[in-house]
Amino acid sequence: MTAEDPQPESGSPAASGPRPRSTAPVVVVMGVSGSGKSTVGGLLAERLGVPYAEADDFHPPANIAKMSAGHPLDDADRAPWLNSIAEWIARHNGDGGVVTCSALKRRYRDRLREAAPGLFFLHLDGSAELIAARLQARMEHFMPPELLRSQLDALEPLEPDEAGAVIPIDGGPRETTDRALAALPR
Ligand SMILES: Nc1ncnc2c1ncn2[C@@H]1O[C@H](COP(=O)(O)OP(=O)(O)OP(=O)(O)O)[C@@H](O)[C@H]1O
């Protein structure tokens, strides 16, 4: 920890782990449906003390209806959604923020990077079996577990020139969040 890093308050959740600088870039928590983006993204934003946004809140109603009916989105469906998320990222660039977004394909991430060149991606990664089990157990969500296969098929992993890190999700939410925090640039 350097002199300019804020000291975590004793007893606060941040006291138990490394604390990135408050000037951290906007972070995108990415991965397939059920990988834990909302769970970990919310915890991460809390730990960092930065604004948080959920990708699902940016979908046009037609996208939610399509997924709810069991159909995967295509590139055209995702274009306006990515534009809205990019706007959020641009607004928070500099002050920091955490936003979830499946960001399954390289070109989707390229679109988001147009809003903030230093954008950092945390890819929540686990086995298809683990994610399927978590989706089956999840209650009250519009996304049918049957769409996991299409999400895994669409997924293009981070490439070496992309700022980001792969975070294993085999632990619980807190452990995954600790791993995510440790992977952030500082
Ligand atoms: N690390 C974890 N350990 C155990 N369960 C988890 C973990 N992370 C998430 N879960 C559970 O797995 C399910 C899926 O997590 P979550 O809804 O956060 O995924 P998501 O990637 O945001 O999904 P979607 O993209 O479909 O919204 C939830 O029921 C959540 O409580």
Ligand SMILES: O=C(O)[C@H](O)[C@@H](O)[C@H](O)[C@H](O)CO
């Ligand atoms: O790119 C996509 O197909 C979508 O973003 C999906 O990932 C859903 O929005 C999400 O998984 C459900 O919550």
